[in-house]
Amino acid sequence: MKDIEKSIQILREKISKAAAKSGRTEKDVLLIGVTKKVDLDRIKIAYGLGIKDFGENYVQEAKKKIESFEKKATWHMIGHIQTNKIKYLPRLFDYIHSVDRWEVVEILNKFEKKMKVLFEINIAQEKTKQGAGPDDIRKILEKIGTLKNIEPVGLMTMAPYVENPQEVRWVFGRLRELRDELNREFGLNMKELSMGMSNDFEVAIEEGATMVRIGTAIFGERI
Numbered sequence: 001m002k003d004i005e006k007s008i009q010i011l012r013e014k015i016s017k018a019a020a021k022s023g024r025t026e027k028d029v030l031l032i033g034v035t036k037k038v039d040l041d042r043i044k045i046a047y048g049l050g051i052k053d054f055g056e057n058y059v060q061e062a063k064k065k066i067e068s069f070e071k072k073a074t075w076h077m078i079g080h081i082q083t084n085k086i087k088y089l090p091r092l093f094d095y096i097h098s099v100d101r102w103e104v105v106e107i108l109n110k111f112e113k114k115m116k117v118l119f120e121i122n123i124a125q126e127k128t129k130q131g132a133g134p135d136d137i138r139k140i141l142e143k144i145g146t147l148k149n150i151e152p153v154g155l156m157t158m159a160p161y162v163e164n165p166q167e168v169r170w171v172f173g174r175l176r177e178l179r180d181e182l183n184r185e186f187g188l189n190m191k192e193l194s195m196g197m198s199n200d201f202e203v204a205i206e207e208g209a210t211m212v213r214i215g216t217a218i219f220g221e222r223i
Contacts, residue, residue, distance in 0.1 A: 004045050007218050015212070018205035029205055032076055034197075034215030037222040040065055046218060047071055055213050059085040059092070066092050078156075078194075078213055080130045083107070090115060097156040097194050097213075100132040102140050109147040118156045118194050121178065123171045129158055134178055141186045154192025154210070155179050165200035172196070172207035 016026040033051045035043050036058065043054060043065065052072075056062035057079030066075055077093040081104050089096060090111040098120045099105055108115050119140065122131030137155075144152055157175045159168035172195050179190055196204025198217035205212065216222070 003220065004042065004218060005049055007220075008046065008049050008051065011214060011217055014202055015205060018202040021206045022208060029209060030211045032078075032194075032211055032213045033218050034078065034213050035065065035219070036061070036079075036215060038215070038219045040068055042219055043069070044071070047073060051218070055097070055215075056093075059088050062092055063088060076211075076213075087111075095153070097211075098130065099140075100130060101136070102143070105140065105144070105147055105150050109149045111149065114149050114151055116151050116153045118154045118192055119152070120156045121175065123157045123174050123178075124160050124168070126160055131157065137182070138185070141182060141188070144186075152188060152190055154190045154194060155182075156194035158197070159195070159200055159204075161199065165203040168200060169203050169207060172204045172209065176208040 012026060015029050019026055019029050030053055031051060032053045032055045033046050034055045036056060053074045053076060055076040055078040074094045075092060076095040076097055077089055078097045081098055083103060086104060086107045090113040095116045097118045099117045100120045105117060119137045120131040121134060121137060122129050144150060155175055155178060157171060159171040162168055175195055176193055179193060182188060183190055192210045193208050194211040196209045196212040198214050201212040201214060
């Protein structure tokens with residue numbers, strides 16, 4: 001518990017400093033604890049220390065945890081969405097960060113729950129990463145008004161892993177610019193930018209991140 005407590009304390013200090021550089025405060029940045037391969041006991045410790053939002057990558061793993069978690073938390077789907085698992089998402093998650101194709105929102109819309117979605121964009125065009133291109137998202141947004149149960153709230157990206165996060169600052173800046181462009185083009189009010197992980201979240205916040213997805217820096221290396 002002490003390790004997690006110390007880690008969260010250090011994280012919040014870093015988030016506060018990074019937010020100040022972009023004219024904001026720590027309250028403007030949502031800290032999402034990424035709980036992939038993290039056991040329920042450690043998640044409960046983090047919850048007791050003030051982390052109320054958690055991100056999961058895999059539906060089957062998330063399902064077991066969420067159904068066993070007695071506290072009121074907000075759950076975020078941040079992993080690649082498999083078509084055959086979409087039916088589980090409305091019941092388990094409050095936010096879907098990784099929408100990258102029309103098929104996903106079309107199926108989600110069939111469930112009687114308003115879903116907050118973010119569109120995953122592969123800004124760096126890495127072949128090993130998921131995510132759509134900007135024009136693919138434009139094609140979705142052209143039709144999004146026909147889906148009454150889908151609420152577009154922002155964009156998400158993963159930057160390439162580098163030793164020096166300054167090298168990927170442009171990725172985060174470009175996502176911010178793209179969000180603003182799409183808001184203007186389609187008359188939307190998307191506010192969220194889900195970007196920044198354990199190795200690069202400070203730069204992401206300086207570039208406008210409103211949500212950071214942190215796993216290792218809270219829970220340590222996964223086994």
